[in-house]
Amino acid sequence: MTLTTDPESARHALTTMWTIRRFEEAVDDMFARGLMHGTMHLSIGQEAVPTGACMALSEGDYITSTHRGHGHCIAKGAKLDAMMAELLAKETGYCRGRGGSMHIADVATGNLGANGIVAGGVPIAAGAGLAVRMRGGSEVVVSFFGDGAVNEGAWHEGVNLAAIWDLPVVFVCENNRYGMSMSVDRAFNVDTLAERAHGYGIPGVTVDGNDPQAVHDAVADAVQRARSGGGPSFVEALTYRWKGHSKSDKNLYRTREEIESWRERDPIAAFEAAVTGGGATAGAATAPALSASDVEECRTLARDRVREAIRTANAAPDADAATLTDAVYAPAGEPIAGGARA
Amino acid sequence: MTTTSDTRPASGPVDSAAVEPRTLTYSEAVREAMAQAMAADDRVFLFGEDVGTYGGAFGVSGDLVHRFGTERVRDTPISELGIVGAAVGAGLAGMRPIVEIQFSDFTAQAMDQIANQAAKIHFMLGGAATVPMVLRAPGGSGTGAAAQHSQSLEAWFAHVPGLKVVMPSTAADAKGLLLSAIDDPNPVIVLEHKLLYKQSGPVPEEPVRVPLGETAVRRTGTDVTIVATGVMVSRALEAAERLAADGVSAGVLDPRTLRPLDDRTIVDSVAATGRALLVQEAPKTGGFMSEIAARIVESPAFGRLQAPVSRLCGLDAPIPYAPQLEQAAVPQVDDIVTKAGELVRRW
Ligand SMILES: Cc1ncc(C[n+]2csc(CCOP(=O)(O)OP(=O)(O)O)c2C)c(N)n1
Ligand SMILES: [Mg+2]
Numbered sequence: 001m002t003l004t005t006d007p008e009s010a011r012h013a014l015t016t017m018w019t020i021r022r023f024e025e026a027v028d029d030m031f032a033r034g035l036m037h038g039t040m041h042l043s044i045g046q047e048a049v050p051t052g053a054c055m056a057l058s059e060g061d062y063i064t065s066t067h068r069g070h071g072h073c074i075a076k077g078a079k080l081d082a083m084m085a086e087l088l089a090k091e092t093g094y095c096r097g098r099g100g101s102m103h104i105a106d107v108a109t110g111n112l113g114a115n116g117i118v119a120g121g122v123p124i125a126a127g128a129g130l131a132v133r134m135r136g137g138s139e140v141v142v143s144f145f146g147d148g149a150v151n152e153g154a155w156h157e158g159v160n161l162a163a164i165w166d167l168p169v170v171f172v173c174e175n176n177r178y179g180m181s182m183s184v185d186r187a188f189n190v191d192t193l194a195e196r197a198h199g200y201g202i203p204g205v206t207v208d209g210n211d212p213q214a215v216h217d218a219v220a221d222a223v224q225r226a227r228s229g230g231g232p233s234f235v236e237a238l239t240y241r242w243k244g245h246s247k248s249d250k251n252l253y254r255t256r257e258e259i260e261s262w263r264e265r266d267p268i269a270a271f272e273a274a275v276t277g278g279g280a281t282a283g284a285a286t287a288p289a290l291s292a293s294d295v296e297e298c299r300t301l302a303r304d305r306v307r308e309a310i311r312t313a314n315a316a317p318d319a320d321a322a323t324l325t326d327a328v329y330a331p332a333g334e335p336i337a338g339g340a341r342a
Numbered sequence: 343m344t345t346t347s348d349t350r351p352a353s354g355p356v357d358s359a360a361v362e363p364r365t366l367t368y369s370e371a372v373r374e375a376m377a378q379a380m381a382a383d384d385r386v387f388l389f390g391e392d393v394g395t396y397g398g399a400f401g402v403s404g405d406l407v408h409r410f411g412t413e414r415v416r417d418t419p420i421s422e423l424g425i426v427g428a429a430v431g432a433g434l435a436g437m438r439p440i441v442e443i444q445f446s447d448f449t450a451q452a453m454d455q456i457a458n459q460a461a462k463i464h465f466m467l468g469g470a471a472t473v474p475m476v477l478r479a480p481g482g483s484g485t486g487a488a489a490q491h492s493q494s495l496e497a498w499f500a501h502v503p504g505l506k507v508v509m510p511s512t513a514a515d516a517k518g519l520l521l522s523a524i525d526d527p528n529p530v531i532v533l534e535h536k537l538l539y540k541q542s543g544p545v546p547e548e549p550v551r552v553p554l555g556e557t558a559v560r561r562t563g564t565d566v567t568i569v570a571t572g573v574m575v576s577r578a579l580e581a582a583e584r585l586a587a588d589g590v591s592a593g594v595l596d597p598r599t600l601r602p603l604d605d606r607t608i609v610d611s612v613a614a615t616g617r618a619l620l621v622q623e624a625p626k627t628g629g630f631m632s633e634i635a636a637r638i639v640e641s642p643a644f645g646r647l648q649a650p651v652s653r654l655c656g657l658d659a660p661i662p663y664a665p666q667l668e669q670a671a672v673p674q675v676d677d678i679v680t681k682a683g684e685l686v687r688r689w
Contacts, residue, residue, distance in 0.1 A: 037663070038486025038663060039486065039487060086663075089665060089667075097663060097667060098488075098667065099489070099662075099663055100486065100488045100664075103488060103490075103663070116487075116489070117447075117448070117451075119420075148420040151420055152420055152421060152451070153423050154451070180420075181395055182391065182392065182419060182420070186417065187419040248399070248401075250396075252395050253396060318666060319662070321666050321669075324670055324671060325658065
């Protein structure tokens with residue numbers, strides 16, 4: 001799939017990236033105005049990774065996500081109003097107000113959930129891959145995580161299980177150069193995180209995470225390998241988080257210049273330039289995938305979808321404390337085969 | 343009965359003849375304890391995620407990296423098991439490490455090193471080695487951080503012989519108990535509370551130790567003994583104030599350390615009032631207040647009870663995100679007033 005030359009793909013990629021950006025900006029704004037509770041981890045600047053990666057997936061494929069998960073959720077096809085309702089602590093939110101930003105999941109689209117625990121989703125992805133394998137399915141699991149997660153024990157154990165059992169999992173690292181204040185330069189003794197893959201005997205590549213095409217191509221390769229029984233792979237996508245880690249971040253560990261230099265590499269602006277023909281594309285001259293007015297349409301669509309989601313969410317009833325203990329345990333369901341009642 | 347210098351008066355202002363003590367926030371008090379310990383003893387050092395330039399996830403380490411350098415205020419990767427294990431090793435090999443875990447929930451990652459290593463090494467080796475280390479971590483709900491960032495896990499640690507467990511509820515105790523924890527030759531888990539970090543109180547400037555294992559009497563009362571931990575201590579005090587206006591005299595005890603536990607003070611108080619209300623933020627089932635309830639009913643205070651020993655705890659549910667749900671999940675001042683009033687009026 002060529003995102004920059006195929007109009008339909010270009011439109012989808014651009015609208016998705018703008019939707020993520022507008023969603024995050026709206027959350028940032030509502031948070032600042034005291035309309036949202038808790039804490040938020042925004043993915044502004046990183047939109048190309050979930051967009052490119054999820055465009056390489058098919059219906060039924062799974063993802064596991066992170067604390068910085070709004071983009072993954074949107075790119076996998078979640079409903080914006082149910083996401084917004086969750087953040088606004090509404091009964092109509094994805095988790096009925098129980099989970100909030102760090103726990104949004106959309107099981108219907110294969111999103112097994114954001115995660116408040118760094119690397120928590122990595123072994124879970126291996127397990128989902130194991131389930132697919134054991135029930136003879138053809139789905140693939142993409143596990144998103146940050147650079148920081150790569151130093152957790154859970155990451156190593158999860159990746160190794162997927163590797164030794166040839167599970168259909170693609171490990172996608174959003175290397176935004178920091179885990180909170182800890183830079184990758186201080187946290188790792190290797191040049192690229194993709195090198196870690198080699199220690200587990202699986203392929204590892206490093207790509208430009210601000211280019212949805214590059215992310216898509218690497219993930220599509222890995223998905224194809226996984227789906228055809230070739231086992232897991234690791235894709236490291238180099239990107240950058242424009243905003244602070246969370247609301248408490250004073251950005252003391254990085255310079256204004258560094259942040260500015262990455263803002264100049266805005267993944268959305270670069271993609272717009274590429275799809276309208278302004279980008280330097282190698283090879284034969286092809287007609288631009290999108291016109292300036294197409295681009296404007298994508299932007300407007302994204303903005304309107306986010307506005308509509310806020311309107312719908314605001315009108316919904318607040319999460320209900322009376323039913324607080326209801327969902328601690330699942331109700332008895334279908335027992336496994338072969339049971340006999342006492 | 344132990345009455346400590348930071349005990350709040352039953353009512354009315356502090357004796358005006360006394361020198362007005364300096365006030366610090368709880369988090370400043372923790373920082374001051376670490377700074378004084380590091381200044382006094384080269385073996386003491388702090389490490390954990392973002393404790394350096396960032397100043398700690400909750401700003402507790404603040405400027406310590408500028409005062410003591412990156413060697414002794416050491417940022418780590420996100421590797422809780424490795425961090426705590428390194429503290430165990432450093433302690434075994436002669437240092438006095440302080441580890442900060444950003445949220446007490448993430449001690450789950452490090453549990454092998456806490457429960458199987460740190461807690462047991464001294465005993466397993468027949469006393470031949472010690473693991474002098476302190477693990478500081480904030481617990482508790484009230485910040486909208488939801489189920490994986492809001493737990494009150496003191497019972498996990500208190501259930502492991504070999505660990506000491508501390509829950510400071512005032513700024514003075516945050517400093518004084520931490521200093522005792524650093525002195526201690528055993529692994530000590532210090533559970534701070536997120537909602538307390540910004541609360542201020544008088545704190546001695548000198549590195550005054552508050553001994554581990556002394557229950558503080560925060561308020562005396564004759565009708566009911568309220569035992570509370572962590573952020574529930576200030577809620578219990580507020581409730582006691584309101585109960586007093588209603589003619590109910592409630593005492594408030596703060597165990598401060600769960601291991602070692604000064605149950606004497608608690609039992610004596612309950613023997614005098616005949617009623618016990620035990621308040622914790624953690625879920626009720628298997629919680630530490632169940633232990634305190636058992637100590638009371640196993641003691642001679644049993645014969646003096648005028649009412650069943652009663653627990654007021656968090657719901658048996660994970661902490662939810664929505665603010666109205668989060669509030670409903672753990673005891674609030676109103677709940678304490680109602681429950682204590684019931685105990686006194688009904689029995
Ligand atoms: C086990 C665990 N340790 C620490 C944290 C606190 N924390 C949350 S996000 C984060 C940084 C994660 O860095 P990275 O994986 O690179 O993701 P990014 O935030 O950059 O997207 C930290 C330390 C946590 N949530 N879970
Ligand atoms: Mg990162």
